[in-house]
Each structure stands twice: as structure tokens, then as C-alpha cells.
Amino acid sequence: MTTVALQPLRIDEAVRSTDDVVNILDKGFLALDGAFASDLAVSNGARVSFNLASQEMTARDEGLIRFLMRDHHGSPFEHGYFRFIVKAPLFVVREHHRHRAGHSYNEWSGRYSKMKAEFYIPSNVRTQVGKPGAYTFEPVDEATREAARGEIERQSLEAFAAYERMLELGVAKEVARTVLPLNMYTTYYWSCNPRSLMHFCSLRNSEFAQYEIRELARAAERFLERLMPVTHAAFVQNGRTAP
Amino acid sequence: MTTVALQPLRIDEAVRSTDDVVNILDKGFLALDGAFASDLAVSNGARVSFNLASQEMTARDEGLIRFLMRDHHGSPFEHGYFRFIVKAPLFVVREHHRHRAGHSYNEWSGRYSKMKAEFYIPSNVRTQVGKPGAYTFEPVDEATREAARGEIERQSLEAFAAYERMLELGVAKEVARTVLPLNMYTTYYWSCNPRSLMHFCSLRNSEFAQYEIRELARAAERFLERLMPVTHAAFVQNGRTAP
Amino acid sequence: MTTVALQPLRIDEAVRSTDDVVNILDKGFLALDGAFASDLAVSNGARVSFNLASQEMTARDEGLIRFLMRDHHGSPFEHGYFRFIVKAPLFVVREHHRHRAGHSYNEWSGRYSKMKAEFYIPSNVRTQVGKPGAYTFEPVDEATREAARGEIERQSLEAFAAYERMLELGVAKEVARTVLPLNMYTTYYWSCNPRSLMHFCSLRNSEFAQYEIRELARAAERFLERLMPVTHAAFVQNGRTAP
Amino acid sequence: MTTVALQPLRIDEAVRSTDDVVNILDKGFLALDGAFASDLAVSNGARVSFNLASQEMTARDEGLIRFLMRDHHGSPFEHGYFRFIVKAPLFVVREHHRHRAGHSYNEWSGRYSKMKAEFYIPSNVRTQVGKPGAYTFEPVDEATREAARGEIERQSLEAFAAYERMLELGVAKEVARTVLPLNMYTTYYWSCNPRSLMHFCSLRNSEFAQYEIRELARAAERFLERLMPVTHAAFVQNGRTAP
Numbered sequence: 001m002t003t004v005a006l007q008p009l010r011i012d013e014a015v016r017s018t019d020d021v022v023n024i025l026d027k028g029f030l031a032l033d034g035a036f037a038s039d040l041a042v043s044n045g046a047r048v049s050f051n052l053a054s055q056e057m058t059a060r061d062e063g064l065i066r067f068l069m070r071d072h073h074g075s076p077f078e079h080g081y082f083r084f085i086v087k088a089p090l091f092v093v094r095e096h097h098r099h100r101a102g103h104s105y106n107e108w109s110g111r112y113s114k115m116k117a118e119f120y121i122p123s124n125v126r127t128q129v130g131k132p133g134a135y136t137f138e139p140v141d142e143a144t145r146e147a148a149r150g151e152i153e154r155q156s157l158e159a160f161a162a163y164e165r166m167l168e169l170g171v172a173k174e175v176a177r178t179v180l181p182l183n184m185y186t187t188y189y190w191s192c193n194p195r196s197l198m199h200f201c202s203l204r205n206s207e208f209a210q211y212e213i214r215e216l217a218r219a220a221e222r223f224l225e226r227l228m229p230v231t232h233a234a235f236v237q238n239g240r241t242a243p
Numbered sequence: 244m245t246t247v248a249l250q251p252l253r254i255d256e257a258v259r260s261t262d263d264v265v266n267i268l269d270k271g272f273l274a275l276d277g278a279f280a281s282d283l284a285v286s287n288g289a290r291v292s293f294n295l296a297s298q299e300m301t302a303r304d305e306g307l308i309r310f311l312m313r314d315h316h317g318s319p320f321e322h323g324y325f326r327f328i329v330k331a332p333l334f335v336v337r338e339h340h341r342h343r344a345g346h347s348y349n350e351w352s353g354r355y356s357k358m359k360a361e362f363y364i365p366s367n368v369r370t371q372v373g374k375p376g377a378y379t380f381e382p383v384d385e386a387t388r389e390a391a392r393g394e395i396e397r398q399s400l401e402a403f404a405a406y407e408r409m410l411e412l413g414v415a416k417e418v419a420r421t422v423l424p425l426n427m428y429t430t431y432y433w434s435c436n437p438r439s440l441m442h443f444c445s446l447r448n449s450e451f452a453q454y455e456i457r458e459l460a461r462a463a464e465r466f467l468e469r470l471m472p473v474t475h476a477a478f479v480q481n482g483r484t485a486p
Numbered sequence: 487m488t489t490v491a492l493q494p495l496r497i498d499e500a501v502r503s504t505d506d507v508v509n510i511l512d513k514g515f516l517a518l519d520g521a522f523a524s525d526l527a528v529s530n531g532a533r534v535s536f537n538l539a540s541q542e543m544t545a546r547d548e549g550l551i552r553f554l555m556r557d558h559h560g561s562p563f564e565h566g567y568f569r570f571i572v573k574a575p576l577f578v579v580r581e582h583h584r585h586r587a588g589h590s591y592n593e594w595s596g597r598y599s600k601m602k603a604e605f606y607i608p609s610n611v612r613t614q615v616g617k618p619g620a621y622t623f624e625p626v627d628e629a630t631r632e633a634a635r636g637e638i639e640r641q642s643l644e645a646f647a648a649y650e651r652m653l654e655l656g657v658a659k660e661v662a663r664t665v666l667p668l669n670m671y672t673t674y675y676w677s678c679n680p681r682s683l684m685h686f687c688s689l690r691n692s693e694f695a696q697y698e699i700r701e702l703a704r705a706a707e708r709f710l711e712r713l714m715p716v717t718h719a720a721f722v723q724n725g726r727t728a729p
Numbered sequence: 730m731t732t733v734a735l736q737p738l739r740i741d742e743a744v745r746s747t748d749d750v751v752n753i754l755d756k757g758f759l760a761l762d763g764a765f766a767s768d769l770a771v772s773n774g775a776r777v778s779f780n781l782a783s784q785e786m787t788a789r790d791e792g793l794i795r796f797l798m799r800d801h802h803g804s805p806f807e808h809g810y811f812r813f814i815v816k817a818p819l820f821v822v823r824e825h826h827r828h829r830a831g832h833s834y835n836e837w838s839g840r841y842s843k844m845k846a847e848f849y850i851p852s853n854v855r856t857q858v859g860k861p862g863a864y865t866f867e868p869v870d871e872a873t874r875e876a877a878r879g880e881i882e883r884q885s886l887e888a889f890a891a892y893e894r895m896l897e898l899g900v901a902k903e904v905a906r907t908v909l910p911l912n913m914y915t916t917y918y919w920s921c922n923p924r925s926l927m928h929f930c931s932l933r934n935s936e937f938a939q940y941e942i943r944e945l946a947r948a949a950e951r952f953l954e955r956l957m958p959v960t961h962a963a964f965v966q967n968g969r970t971a972p
Contacts, residue, residue: 014296036279036324045349045432050356053257053328071694072727078347079434081279081324085296091839091907094819100829101587104321104436106288110820111939113293120907128901137901148900155891155908162884171877172857172866174939178820178849178912179884189288191322193347193434208557210840210903241558314937315970318827333580334596334664343586344830353577354696363664371658380658391657398648398665405641414634415614415623417696421577421606421669422641451800453597453660484801500782522765522810531835531918536842539743539814564833565920567765567810571782590807590922592774599779675774677808679833679920 011108011187015085022219025212026120027185028087030219037080037194039065039230045076062230069234074243077195077231078102082223084190089120091182092212095204102196107188110177114167119156120183121149124211137211156181197224198235199242206240254351254430258328265462268455269363270428271330273462280323280437282308282473288319305473312477317486320438320474321345325466327433332363334425335455338447345439350431353420357410362399363426364392367454380454399424440467441478442485449483497594497673501571508705511698512606513671514573516705523566523680525551525716531562548716555720560729563681563717564588568709570676574702575606577668581690581699588682593674596663600653605642606669607635610697623697642667683710684721685728692726740837740916744814751948754941755849756914757816759948766809766923768794768959774805791959798963803972806924806960807831811952813919818849820911821941824933831925836917839906843896848885849912850878853940866940885910926953927964928971935969 015021020032043061044053046068054061068076088096097105108115125145126137140148159181166176192200197220203209204217225232235242258264263275286304287296289311297304311319331339340348351358368388369380383391402424409419435443440463446452447460468475478485501507506518529547530539532554540547554562574582583591594601611631612623626634645667652662678686683706689695690703711718721728744750749761772790773782775797783790797805817825826834837844854874855866869877888910895905921929926949932938933946954961964971 008290008295008297011294011296034279036277047251048349048432049352051254051351051430052251053254054251075349079326079432083322106291106318108294109292122904125904126901127899144898147898148895151891151895152908155888159884162880166877166880169873169876170856172855175851175854179881179910181908181910183907187294189291189322365661368661369658370656387655390655391652394648394652395665398645402641405637409634409637412630412633413613415612418608418611422638422667424665424667426664494776494781494783497780497782520765522763533737534835534918535838537740537837537916538737539740540737561835565812565918569808592777592804594780595778673780675777675808
């Protein structure tokens with residue numbers, strides 16, 4: 001009998017086999033790669049103050065979680081774990097990776113492998129109304145929308161063609177990639193804890209955040225809601241302010 | 244039919260029901276409360292650089308982990324999670340809680356509940372030989388050992404008696420506790436990731452660390468070894484230097 | 487001519503030569519050892535969003551800082567630095583050192599040198615009224631106060647005597663120190679940035695914090711007020727919630 | 730008499746008035762905006778272990794710093810501060826901003842203001858030789874170099890033209906910017922401490938780092954050397970491994 005080792009898969013293929021995928025942003029996704037997270041761990045992170053541990057969630061534990069959220073007792077929300085695989089355009093990733101405490105990232109590198117010709121072409125093309133600090137956004141008319149999408153698509157393909165021409169000339173990938181645009185997709189692992197996840201969602205699933213990262217944060221928040229429903233409800237009730 | 248909610252348990256009782264307890268430091272313990280950790284996640288945290296993901300550990304993945312450890316590529320080791328419950332004397336906890344990045348703690352509070360009269364009485368009573376920066380420790384003779392243990396026990400009980408007398412006078416717990424000694428036990432939740440756990444072990448499961456925190460770190464390292472054997476072997480092979 | 491190198495000083499002596507000392511908690515202090523902090527750096531940390539930098543504070547910069555504080559834009563408040571020397575009792579330090587992100591500490595070690603017989607004897611002896619989560623504190627009567635202070639002082643001296651007897655027997659400092667009580671003083675360096683300092687003050691210069699750490703936080707906040715008056719005013723106006 | 734408030738300046742102009750600018754990467758720079766950093770603070774961060782503080786650097790303090798570096802005692806190196814202004818291409822900034830602990834950033838935002846048509850055109854065009862994990866880079870021949878520079882320049886200008894056409898159509902800046910390439914410049918404030926700065930330099934002023942971020946790290950290391958010469962010498966002597 002021969003044992004054949006499973007070959008590494010492209011991230012896209014690896015993720016497709018999961019149920020826990022939320023498709024976002026044109027060709028992107030957020031996939032839950034694994035989690036160890038519960039409301040009970042939050043409650044017990046607080047009960048340890050009294051040298052106690054709950055064996056299961058009760059109404060009192062739910063009340064305790066609401067109290068912790070409201071009074072900004074953040075540390076009990078750190079005793080859990082979420083690991084995601086993300087596929088998103090670079091301009092979204094640049095914002096995401098600015099989150100530091102309680103977040104870990106490992107990303108596809110354009111130094112080591114050739115990037116793929118996949119680009120985010122926005123459905124939601126909008127215009128900016130108002131002054132800095134108080135912008136609102138409104139959809140553009142259909143003609144402008146198509147013109148913008150055309151510009152973005154054309155520009156993306158031309159950039160990729162220039163990238164490939166340089167690779168054919170023998171230029172190092174790390175040099176050639178510098179012409180690639182911010183709407184190109186990348187993929188990465190993202191680990192966080194319930195507190196840092198809520199902090200991310202409070203800033204990014206917000207009307208002040210750019211639409212695209214808000215889509216990412218909205219998807220992430222769905223997993224918080226599924227795995228930690230009491231915590232999530234308290235978070236929402238508290239105006240989505242992270243504790 | 245009546246459903247009776249399970250009552251919160253004392254931490255000691257809650258932990259006793261677990262298999263994953265290592266008894267350390269006289270009356271203390273380190274218990275694994277849960278984990279989501281694997282060598283495969285480390286390998287994939289690196290393979291994502293090439294937009295790939297392994298489906299199972301192979302010899303190549305093992306080699307990759309050894310390479311990451313040796314060349315100090317630390318971030319792929321952050322994609323995992325360990326949660327412990329610890330019971331240890333305060334002087335050990337003071338050292339432990341100095342570890343910041345990638346560590347979360349929630350501890351029993353002497354402000355809110357009465358502490359218990361449990362104190363660490365060392366078996367390993369030693370004397371200090373050599374100069375600062377280069378101490379070694381040697382066991383004391385039996386008479387000195389018994390004298391020291393007697394002093395420590397007597398002093399602990401007297402401190403606790405003074406604590407209780409103040410409580411009886413109506414003095415607030417948070418004031419009365421200030422006479423309690425550093426060998427009193429406390430309990431806490433401790434969450435970390437494989438990288439921060441290795442960083443803790445590299446500094447504390449070390450001949451330069453105090454014996455007591457070394458016992459704690461040694462116990463913690465056993466869980467790393469059990470759940471992430473390839474990572475642990477590479478860590479040891481690399482002189483226990485965290486990546 | 488002979489040059490005589492200045493000898494290292496005891497921390498207490500070194501600090502006494504500074505103007506920037508706030509005496510707190512009986513025999514303790516908070517001393518500003520140095521700082522590089524300004525309101526202008528906050529404003530510019532925000533103006534860089536527009537690729538601009540202010541050359542001096544104007545009314546518009548003050549308004550900008552108030553806006554940043556109110557809308558929880560925290561990162562511009564990280565571009566500054568405070569370094570303190572602290573002398574405080576261990577039970578206060580235990581709470582202080584739980585603050586992780588943006589805080590650095592280095593502390594006197596009982597492993598390497600003999601501790602001094604200095605103990606915090608509280609003036610403010612109080613009793614606890616109400617239920618967990620909603621305690622209030624009231625002063626005890628004079629007789630109770632004197633009884634408690636007597637207990638604390640006596641217990642401290644007995645603990646120190648036991649410590650010294652063990653040292654005389656040749657027991658290692660790191661073992662002997664374990665009988666010392668939580669009201670003993672230690673000293674340490676503490677570095678932080680304006681944001682992490684405000685986070686500390688928001689949790690500790692609070693009616694929910696223990697009186698003693700509140701005294702420390704109150705002293706620290708005075709230095710924030712002196713060096714960054716606009717930031718401090720916005721912080722207070724915003725209910726002392728850190729951005 | 731009329732007082733005219735100084736107007737905010739473009740970052741480029743503001744920086745030009747400083748002596749502390751290192752020009753790097755074509756049109757970029759690293760400017761020291763301020764610092765509070767000394768070897769003495771490192772030494773004292775260690776001496777506090779003995780409750781002592783040095784008043785000036787002596788040969789013993791220098792030896793102490795070398796010992797701390799060699800034996801990985803990292804925390805005394807956190808008691809200092811550097812603030813930089815950086816102008817660099819996006820592909821460099823993406824790598825830089827992955828550094829989390831002990832680093833603070835605030836960056837020019839393409840959401841709020843129009844970007845400038847400034848692009849990094851590499852002098853050092855190279856080819857990649859060898860296998861993943863063990864690449865080396867060699868200069869390309871002159872014809873390839875000119876071809877690559879031409880591609881990069883042409884592609885940059887076309888991308889910017891598409892960006893401007895979309896802005897003229899009324900498309901929001903945050904949407905239009907997504908076609909801009911990774912070699913476009915941005916500017917940002919960067920705060921760090923001596924330890925996190927050394928960690929950055931150990932990973933990025935390294936033969937394994939991409940040439941461009943190495944130039945940034947090399948420039949940053951010059952400021953470490955100027956302000957903390959003993960620390961820097963020990964860092965280099967220790968193989969540029971951060972403590």
C-alpha cells in the first residue's frame with residue numbers, strides 16, 4: 001500500500017472546502033479557519049475575581065457579561081481565540097494591518113511568488129459629499145459608475161501586463177510588483193481574541209469606516225455573534241464600543 | 244421536571260475534575276483549561292507566503308518549522324491559543340505578570356473576597372553562592388532548612404491571623420490584605436499563544452530564573468510539547484530561544 | 487588632576503534632587519524622570535492624514551485634539567513619552583503592572599539585593615459598605631483606625647525580622663523574601679506614552695479603583711496636565727475616557 | 730500689532746527645515762522629529778534591580794549594557810523614545826507597519842486628501858537568483874535596467890492619470906485611489922523605543938530583507954548610533970540581534 005501525502009493547496013481551494021466562508025468584496029472572502037471562543041470563558045474570566053468558575057452559562061452569567069461590557073472591564077474578553085483566512089484587496093489590508101495589540105497576521109508575499117491577476121472592481125462606486133471629518137457618500141450615476149469600473153479594470157490589467165513584462169525580462173519579483181495597484185487581492189491568516197476582534201469591529205464596522213473594510217468587519221462580526229451570542233448582544237447594546 | 248442550574252465552583256474544585264493538571268509548588272497547579280494549537284497552523288502561517296496551505300503535516304512541514312525557529316521568523320507561531328488556570332504564590336505571579344505582549348490574565352482579587360490561608364512552604368530551601376549576575380544556588384543543611392520552613396510557616400499564619408483580626412474589626416478587605424505575605428497563593432486565568440508561551444519558557448524555564456517560576460514554566464512547556472511536538476522539538480534544539 | 491566618577495545613588499537619593507517629585511502614599515513618590523510630550527505632536531499625528539504639519543498650536547489645533555478625544559481616534563496620542571520613577575507598596579504595584587500595551591517597567595529585585603524595612607501604614611483606614619460591584623468605602627472610627635495601623639505596623643516589622651533571621655541563617659534572598667508583606671515598598675522605572683498614560687488614569691484615577699492606586703494615578707495625571715494641557719482638558723471633558 | 734499664526738506646512742517643507750534628515754529611496758526620507766534616548770537610561774533600567782541609579786555613564790555602565798544585550802535582558806532598553814517622519818513608497822510601508830509591539834504610526838490618508846504624483850523609480854534594479862528561502866540578488870544589465878525603469882515610470886503616470894480622471898468624474902478619493910501603485914510615496918509619523926527600534930533593525934537591516942526597507946532600517950539605525958552609541962555598538966557586536 002502506498003501512502004500519498006496530501007499536497008498543499010492554493011488558499012482559495014483550501015478555503016472552498018469549508019462551510020465557514022463569507023464571500024465579500026467581489027472576489028474576496030473571510031473564512032473562519034478555527035476558533036476557541038465562548039461566552040462562558042468571559043464570565044469565568046470575571047468570576048475568578050472571586051476565586052469561582054461557572055460550569056455553564058446562566059442568566060446571572062449573561063448579566064455579568066453585560067455589566068463587564070458596559071463598565072469597560074475589557075480583560076475577561078481576552079480569553080478566547082479566532083483564526084481567519086482573508087482574501088481582500090491591498091487597500092483594505094493596509095487598513096486592517098494597522099491593528100496591533102491582540103492581532104496576528106501572516107500574508108502572501110510578492111517577494112517569493114508571482115501574484116495573480118485578480119483585482120477588486122467595485123460595485124459600490126460613490127461620490128464624497130461634505131467636509132473632512134464629516135463626509136457622507138452617495139452612489140454615482142450609472143454612466144459614471146461604468147466609466148469608473150472601466151478605468152479600474154483597464155488600469156489593473158495594464159499594471160499586471162507591465163508586471164509580467166518585467167518578470168519576463170528577468171527583473172526580481174520584489175521589484176516588478178511595485179507597479180501593482182492597491183485593488184489587487186492578497187490572502188492572509190488573521191488571529192485575534194474576542195476583545196481585539198470587538199475593537200476592530202467597533203472602529204471598522206462603523207459608518208465612519210470605508211465601505212470596503214466595513215464589509216470585512218461586518219463579516220467578522222457574524223462569527224463573533226455565532227460563537228459568543230451573549231457577548232455580541234452586549235457589544236451591540238453598548239453602541240458597538242469595545243470594552 | 245426541575246432544572247437546577249449548576250452552581251459556580253471554587254477554582255480548586257473546578258480544576259480537580261480535569262485530567263490536564265500538573266501539580267506544582269507545594270499546593271499550586273497549572274491546569275490546561277483549553278487550547279487550539281497545532282504544528283500545522285505554524286506551517287500554514289509560513290506557507291501562506293506562497294499562497295499555499297498544507298492539509299496535513301509532512302516531513303517538509305517539519306523541516307519548515309525548524310527553519311522558521313532557527314531563522315527567527317516568529318509570526319507564524321502566533322496562530323494558536325492556550326488557556327491555563329494557575330494557582331501559584333504571589334512572588335511567582337509577580338514575575339509571571341510582567342510578561343505583556345501576547346499574554347492575558349485575570350486574577351482572584353483580594354478586594355472583593357476573603358483570601359484563603361494557603362501558603363507556599365518551600366521544599367527546596369537553598370543558599371546563594373557567587374556574585375550578582377552569576378549566582379548559583381545550593382541546598383542548605385537540614386537544620387537550616389527546617390528553621391527556614393518553620394519561620395515561613397509561622398510568619399504566614401501570624402500574618403493571616405492579623406488579616407482576620409482586621410476583618411473582624413470591620414476594616415475593608417483591600418486594606419487588611421496588605422499584611423499578607425508574598426508566599427500566599429492566588430489563582431488566575433492565563434491565555435497566550437505559542438510564540439508568547441515560548442518566550443515565557445525561554446526566559447523562565449532557564450537556569451537563570453528563580454526555581455519556583457521555573458517549575459511553572461516547565462509545567463507549561465509540557466503542554467506545548469504535547470500539542471505542538473514539532474514546534475517544541477525545534478524550540479529545544481534551538482537552545483530554547485523563542486523565535 | 488583626578489576625575490572621580492560619580493557613584494550610583496540609592497533611588498531615593500537620586501530622586502530627591504529632582505523638582506518633579508510628588509510625594510504619595512506615606513513614604514512613596516512619583517517622580518518625573520524625563521518626558522518628550524506635547525499637544526502639538528498629537529495635532530500633527532492627526533494632520534499627517536492630510537500630509538500637513540502644524541508649526542505651533544493654534545485654536546484649530548486645540549479643536550482638533552478635542553475632536554480626536556471625543557471620537558476615539560487614539561493613535562495620534564501615542565507620539566510622546568513619559569518616564570517616571572515610582573516608589574510604592576507592592577499591592578499597588580501589582581495592580582499597576584497589569585497594564586501592558588504601551589507600558590514598560592523595570593523594578594527593584596528582591597532576588598539580587600536586600601529589601602529595606604519600609605512599609606506603607608495607611609492613614610486612610612476604611613470599611614467596605616454595600617455589595618460586590620457596588621462597594622463604597624467609609625472611614626472607620628478612630629479606635630479601629632489605630633488598631634488597624636498597629637496591626638499593620640507590628641506585622642510588617644515581625645515579617646521583616648523573620649526575613650532577616652533567614653538571611654542570617656544563609657537562606658537565599660529570593661527564598662527569605664517570600665515572607666515579606668504586600669505593604670512593603672518597591673521602586674521601579676515606568677515608561678509610557680500619552681495614550682497609555684490616559685488609559686491608566688481612566689481606569690485608576692476613578693472612583694472604582696482602590697484609594698492607593700488612585701493616588702498614584704492622580705499624581706501621574708498632574709504631569710499629563712502640565713505637559714499636555716489641551717490633551718488633558720479634553721480627556722477630563724470627555725469623562726476621563728481614554729481615546 | 731498683528732499676530733499671524735503660522736500655517737500648517739506640507740510634510741516635505743516641514744522636514745526640509747530640520748538637520749536630521751536622511752534622504753533615501755529616490756524621493757523619500759527619514760527625518761528625526763525628536764527623541765529622548767540615552768545609554769544612561771538603559772543602564773539605570775538595569776541598576777534599579779539593585780535600587781540604584783547611575784548619575785553618569787562609566788566604564789561599568791558600558792559593560793552592563795553589553796551584558797544586557799548579550800544575555801537578552803530586553804526590558805531596560807524600552808526606557809527611551811524616538812519619533813521619526815518617514816516618506817517612503819507603499820510597498821516599503823506595508824512591510825514597516827507589520828511591526829506592532831512598541832511601534833506607533835499615523836499616516837497620510839488617501840481617503841481625505843488627493844495623493845501626489847510621486848513614485849519610486851528604483852536605481853537598484855536586480856534579478857533574483859536561487860531558491861525560495863535562499864535568494865540572492867544581482868544587478869540586471871543596463872538595457873534591462875532602463876527597460877524596467879521605463880515600465881515603472883510609464884505605469885505610474887498612467888495610473889495617476891486614471892486616478893485623476895476618476896476624481897474629475899466625481900468619484901470619491903477613497904475609490905479612485907485603488908488604482909494607484911505600490912511604488913507611490915506616502916508619509917507618516919513613526920514612534921518607537923530603543924528596543925522596538927533594534928527589533929526593527931535586526932529584521933530589516935539584514936541581508937534577508939528587501940533592499941528598499943533595508944535602506945530605511947539602515948537610516949534609522951544611524952540615529953540609534955548617534956544617540957545611544959554604547960547600545961548600538963553592543964547591538965552590532967551581538968550580531969544585530971535585538972535583546
